[in-house]
Amino acid sequence: MFLSIVVPLYNEEESVAAMHDAIDSAMSGFERTYEILFVDDGSRDRTFELARELAKNDPNLRVVRFRRNYGQTPAMAAGIDLAQGDVIVTMDGDLQNDPRDIQNLVEHLDKGYDIVVGWRHNRQDKLITRKIPSMIANWIIGKITGVPIKDNGCSLKAYRANVIKNIPLYSDMHRFIPAMASLAGSRVAEVKVRHHARQFGESKYGLGRIYKVLVDLLSVKTIVSFSNRPILWFTLLSLPFLFISVACIVASILEMTAGNGMPVPLAGTGVLFGSLSIVLILNGALAELVYKTGDVDFSILARLTMSTSDQVASSDSDNAS
Amino acid sequence: MNKTVQLSVVIPVLKRTDDLAELYAGYEGALEAIGLSYETIFVVDGGGENAFSELKQIAAANDKVSIVRLAKFFGESVVLSAGFDQARGDLILTLPAYNQVEPESIVNLVETLDACDLAIGRRWPRAGGAFEAMRRKSFHFLLKLLSGEQYNDLGCGVRLFKRKITDEIQLYGDQHRFFPVLANRQGFKVQEVDVKQSPKDEFRGRYRLREYLHRLLDIVTVFFLVRFTKKPLRFFGMVGSLASALGAVVVLTLVIQRMLFGMALADRPALLLGSLLLVLGVQIFALGLIGELIIFTHAGSMKEYTVAEIFSVEHSSGSGSGGDGD
Numbered sequence: 001m002f003l004s005i006v007v008p009l010y011n012e013e014e015s016v017a018a019m020h021d022a023i024d025s026a027m028s029g030f031e032r033t034y035e036i037l038f039v040d041d042g043s044r045d046r047t048f049e050l051a052r053e054l055a056k057n058d059p060n061l062r063v064v065r066f067r068r069n070y071g072q073t074p075a076m077a078a079g080i081d082l083a084q085g086d087v088i089v090t091m092d093g094d095l096q097n098d099p100r101d102i103q104n105l106v107e108h109l110d111k112g113y114d115i116v117v118g119w120r121h122n123r124q125d126k127l128i129t130r131k132i133p134s135m136i137a138n139w140i141i142g143k144i145t146g147v148p149i150k151d152n153g154c155s156l157k158a159y160r161a162n163v164i165k166n167i168p169l170y171s172d173m174h175r176f177i178p179a180m181a182s183l184a185g186s187r188v189a190e191v192k193v194r195h196h197a198r199q200f201g202e203s204k205y206g207l208g209r210i211y212k213v214l215v216d217l218l219s220v221k222t223i224v225s226f227s228n229r230p231i232l233w234f235t236l237l238s239l240p241f242l243f244i245s246v247a248c249i250v251a252s253i254l255e256m257t258a259g260n261g262m263p264v265p266l267a268g269t270g271v272l273f274g275s276l277s278i279v280l281i282l283n284g285a286l287a288e289l290v291y292k293t294g295d296v297d298f299s300i301l302a303r304l305t306m307s308t309s310d311q312v313a314s315s316d317s318d319n320a321s
Numbered sequence: 322m323n324k325t326v327q328l329s330v331v332i333p334v335l336k337r338t339d340d341l342a343e344l345y346a347g348y349e350g351a352l353e354a355i356g357l358s359y360e361t362i363f364v365v366d367g368g369g370e371n372a373f374s375e376l377k378q379i380a381a382a383n384d385k386v387s388i389v390r391l392a393k394f395f396g397e398s399v400v401l402s403a404g405f406d407q408a409r410g411d412l413i414l415t416l417p418a419y420n421q422v423e424p425e426s427i428v429n430l431v432e433t434l435d436a437c438d439l440a441i442g443r444r445w446p447r448a449g450g451a452f453e454a455m456r457r458k459s460f461h462f463l464l465k466l467l468s469g470e471q472y473n474d475l476g477c478g479v480r481l482f483k484r485k486i487t488d489e490i491q492l493y494g495d496q497h498r499f500f501p502v503l504a505n506r507q508g509f510k511v512q513e514v515d516v517k518q519s520p521k522d523e524f525r526g527r528y529r530l531r532e533y534l535h536r537l538l539d540i541v542t543v544f545f546l547v548r549f550t551k552k553p554l555r556f557f558g559m560v561g562s563l564a565s566a567l568g569a570v571v572v573l574t575l576v577i578q579r580m581l582f583g584m585a586l587a588d589r590p591a592l593l594l595g596s597l598l599l600v601l602g603v604q605i606f607a608l609g610l611i612g613e614l615i616i617f618t619h620a621g622s623m624k625e626y627t628v629a630e631i632f633s634v635e636h637s638s639g640s641g642s643g644g645d646g647d
Contacts, residue, residue: 042508052632062633066626067508074626082631168620171551215558219613226614234607241603255587263587269596276600283607287614294618 001086003027003034003106004161006079008072009093010041013050015199019093020054020061026099032106036061037079038093042069072155077169080159089158090174096124097156098194105158105191114163114186117149117178118156118193125197137213144221145179149190152178156193172212176220226287234284238277245273328352328359329408331415333400333478334372339419339521341375345386348416351424355431357412361386364404367393372418398492405487413487417478420521429514430481438509439486441472441501442479444518460536467544468502472513475501479516482509489627495535499543506547508627551616551625557609565602571595 005023009016016038027034038055040048040063048065055061064078076090087109091097101118108116125131134153142148152175159177167180178188225233248270256262330352334341345361352359363376365388373390380386389403405413412434414427422442430440447454457476465471475498482504490503501511549556572595579586586592616623 048630055632056634059634062631064628065630065632067629068627070508070626078626078628168617170616170620170623170625211558212555215554216552218558219552219554219610219617222610222613223617237607241600252587265590265592266587268593272593272596272600276603279604280607283611287611290611290614291618294615295621 001032002084003032003102004079004083004085004088005034005036005099005102006039006076006083006088006090007036007093008039008041008075008079008090008155009043009047009051010069010072010075011043011045011047012093013043013045013047015093015095016047016050017054018199019095020051020058022095023099023102024058026102030103030106034060035083035085037083038063039075039079040065041071041075042066071172073169073172073174076155076174080164080169083161086161087158088161088164090155091157092155095199096196097154098196101156101191101193102158104193105156108189108191109158109160111189112187113189114160115178115181115188116158117151117188117190118154119149119151119190120154120195121192123151123195133210137210140214141176141179141217144217145176145182145224147179147182147188149178149188151190152176154193172216173220175213176216179220179224182224226291231281231284231288234280234287238280241273241280242277245270245277248273325358326360326410327357328355328412328414329404329410330359330361331401331404331408331413332361332363332418333397333404333415334363334365334369334376334418335397335400336366337419338369338372341372341418342379344418344420345379347424348427349383351427354425355428357431359385360409362404362407363388363418364400364407365390366395366397366400367391396495398494398497401497402487402492408484411484412481413484414481415478420519421477422479422522423517423519426516427479427481429516430479433512433514434481434483436510437512439480439482439501439504439511440514441474441511442477442516443474443513444477444522445474445515446518447474448518448520448523460540463537464502464540464543467540468547470502470505472501474513475499477516494542495539496543498539502543502547508629551620553612553616554606554609557605557612561602561605561609563602564598564605568595568598568600568602572599 005027007019007023009019012019020036020038023036036058038051038061040051042065048063051061051063055063062082064082066075066078079090080088087106089102089105091099091102097118105116105118123131134151138150138152141152142150155174157177163181163186164177167177169177173180181188222233248266252263252267252270255266330348332348341363348361352361361383363380363386365373365376369390373388376386376388380388387407389407391400391403395403401415404415414430416427422444427442430442433440457474461472461475464475480500486504486507486509489507490500492500496503505511545556571591575586575589575592575595578584
């Protein structure tokens with residue numbers, strides 16, 4: 001099995017050499033062939049030059065440079081696109097993740113999981129500004145997507161290449177990979193990993209604003225729910241409005257039969273909400289059209305999962321952490 | 322014609338033209354002074370009969386000049402793209418078909434291009450009245466507000482750039498004006514260069530309300546393209562939640578008044594307003610969701626990043642070259 005380790009780097013000139021050493025020594029005790037992909041996300045410092053020097057002496061290392069700064073998800077997506085391994089491991093470039101955990105993650109993949117997610121159980125970050133917001137975010141993400149992962153923000157993850165390469169990755173979507181993967185019924189394990197305090201520099205990728213996470217979450221929920229039951233999700237959304245509509249119309253009919261004349265605003269409200277629910281259902285039909293014309297083939301994803309889960313029906317009870 | 326050229330000059334000929342022979346004579350002197358081998362491509366938009374016959378005379382006397390004529394009216398973006406398609410040089414220079422800048426200051430752009438991918442002219446110092454200046458300032462201010470980038474003269478037609486930019490950016494509609502913004506978004510370095518304004522460059526005619534509306538819509542389109550292409554719900558969600566929140570406040574106020582103070586709810590027109598806003602908000606939100614689905618289902622074919630370079634040492638297995646991962 002060939003292993004690809006993808007590391008996005010953004011202004012990491014202090015850590016890049018240490019990062020490379022750490023991966024090297026972690027992999028030396030682990031008999032697998034591997035490649036390392038450093039993705040330089042448009043750094044303004046000497047990250048790329050240093051990484052290129054490292055690559056000159058290490059045939060396993062490839063360095064990819066972006067033309068400008070695009071963000072962490074595109075950097076990971078590029079690494080994943082270019083990776084040649086059967087297993088892809090992603091991790092942060094700031095030394096907060098420990099490459100020694102790669103072995104453990106990959107062993108869990110061997111047991112039959114499709115995605116193994118790191119859980120920074122003793123996270124070395126500030127409590128108020130980092131840990132508490134992320135706890136809340138993780139709880140909400142778990143509730144809404146139905147994939148209860150304790151630590152969505154941890155970059156240290158291992159994937160089967162054929163699973164992750166079929167999941168569209170864009171914008172800030174890396175946070176929702178496990179949820180997206182559940183689209184295909186992928187089996188996700190969560191494993192405790194080490195976490196170190198930052199040695200150099202400031203944290204570059206914050207948790208992002210609450211609005212963004214919430215909105216992304218809603219998109220992911222729509223995407224995930226929609227994939228197996230077309231129209232149903234939009235119909236479900238329209239139900240409360242249908243209820244309001246019916247209530248308003250019934251109330252105005254009651255008023256009328258009581259001889260008080262028709263209450264136009266109330267009846268109008270009923271009609272408005274009624275039309276809203278119809279439009280929403282039609283939106284559902286439109287969305288199905290979008291899916292039909294799109295290039296994400298869910299049947300491929302489903303077939304993939306079936307073949308992988310067949311191999312491992314026995315190890316289901318093996319729960320990590 | 323199969324001599325190699327380093328610089329392709331594209332001159333879009335639209336409605337506004339000056340005496341082309343005189344204009345080109347001026348440009349020619351400046352282009353010779355730059356010292357690169359060059360070709361000039363005039364692209365005539367549909368209709369321009371007079372300009373075309375004038376150009377034929379120029380082209381007959383000069384083998385560096387070629388003319389492309391479009392079959393019907395397409396607008397400046399398409400005219401420019403047609404010129405870019407014909408261009409053979411590694412550098413492309415666009416010049417206006419009227420006296421906008423002094424030709425001798427074009428060389429300023431060439432000097433700057435070492436440090437950037439796209440050099441755009443900025444007419445400075447600038448003639449014109451206070452109203453003109455204000456109009457221009459507010460346009461660029463609005464653009465800065467929405468795109469976060471400061472430009473001072475996007476109306477200047479003098480632009481010099483490396484060929485690879487046109488391979489990645491397709492111009493359509495009215496986007497030629499925002500070419501620098503789009504290029505910047507693709508990770509190209511853009512720099513403004515002061516060029517001397519021609520004394521004959523005066524504003525002709527006047528902007529009508531329609532023009533202003535077009536500019537405004539252009540800015541909004543570019544803003545959307547730059548900021549939210551991959552995340553439509555963030556944009557629609559903002560507008561949608563604003564409308565629904567407003568509606569919810571109205572409806573809640575009415576309901577509270579009904580509950581606590583016994584004011585009738587059923588026949589108050591404000592109820593209609595409130596529910597209308599709510600309904601509008603939800604619909605906008607739903608549009609955003611559809612947008613998200615479109616992006617998700619097409620994300621595979623749209624790369625979000627542009628790779629500048631992949632480095633690895635070649636090793637015997639040959640897999641280290643790191644070709645495009647498709």
